[in-house]
Amino acid sequence: MAAMKNIPLILMGCGGVGRQLLQHIVSCRSLHAKLGIHLRVVGVCDSKSLVVASDVLSKELNDNFLSEVCRVKVDGSSLLTLGGLGECQVFKNSELKEKVIGVASVMGKSTGLAVVDCSASSETVGVLTRVVDLGCCIVLANKKPLTSTMEDYYKLVSHPRRIRHESTVGAGLPVISSLNRILLSGDPIHRIIGSLSGTLGYVMSEVEDGKPLSQVVRAAKSLGYTEPDPRDDLSGMDVARKALILARLLGKQINMDNIRIESLYPEEMGPNVMSVEDFLSTGILLLDNDIQERVRKASLNGNVLRYVCMIEGSRCEVGIQELPKNSALGRLRGSDNVLEIFSRCYSEQPLVIQGAGAGNDTTAAGVLADILDIQDLFP
């Protein structure tokens, strides 16, 4: 049999998604071996420290070590405690950036290296832009680097074959790859409209059934569907980041400021004014009637309300829209994501992508598929 192809990688971020990715990598060992591929994890970091294989060109953090990494992180301990296990070097925060760049400059143009961002930080963009220049590939679940300045964005995508970020929009759903295929075939995309927040999808379909917003949001929180502060979902900021990534993919040179964002709560109920408890017990009650009234008006027109991201011409908006009941978005129930794409080839009926758009498992699976997708760039 031919020699195994090695794909060396460094993982940044070891939270829900990062740990699930490590587990997927380990449990896919025999599948990947059959394909002649070995994923060689040479480094893992969190916000405070970095562990790196003792010799990045020939060694790796083995599977036992990776499960130790996950165990330590679940326990809430520091990666520094892994220093005693040998076969690895540990670095603390102050050295982290330079060390990753150092490894990238050794490996980028020899063995190749994939730098995988499963953090939720806006600080990784500096490292990512550098390592791309050093010949490395980057794979992102983290939206923030792609929603920083246009200048950073251009740097990140300067070698389109070296970047994958499928999981930044719709988790494991093939949103980015589908759009890229349409764009590469010269089929002009006129309009994209989608429900890209599982939380807001759930909220909007529940209020459609006549339940008060306050009750629905509290239920969503106790089901674990929302962020600890549900206003992080209700503000629409996360959807706006996804909208910006899609708009930039379509070639629009815009920033967050150019996106019209409708927040489901007013400024005077913001996190700087009101505690989460006050918001959920009193503030949000004041929003029930207005939403109920909008739902009723829409239904008189045979329509439903959805919280969507819409990109059309120079418009890029995030907020509530009235949509036909019998469209893919109108039929949406629960927390699935749905994206409708209208182009020349898909003009009457849109191309529709639908399915779970969140979760550690599907998100990490999307990241893993991205890594496998760039295998041809490794010697």
Ligand SMILES: NC(=O)c1ccc[n+]([C@@H]2O[C@H](COP(=O)([O-])OP(=O)(O)OC[C@H]3O[C@@H](n4cnc5c(N)ncnc54)[C@H](OP(=O)(O)O)[C@@H]3O)[C@@H](O)[C@H]2O)c1
């Ligand atoms: N979960 C989902 O359903 C989903 C879906 C789509 C996309 N995503 C995206 O996937 C990413 C990861 O999500 P998650 O749920 O796994 O987040 P999480 O549990 O909060 O984990 C974030 C991890 O990133 C680390 N980190 C923070 N700043 C860092 C830095 N400067 N350098 C390196 N690592 C850093 C954190 O370190 P500490 O452990 O030291 O705090 C933590 O380990 C996020 O960007 C999220 O938006 C998630």
Ligand SMILES: *[C@@H]1O[C@H](CO)[C@@H](O)[C@H](O)[C@H]1NC(C)=O
């Ligand atoms: C994702 O992982 C985090 C951290 O382990 C956990 O708290 C969260 O419940 C997980 N989310 C899902 C949907 O499984």
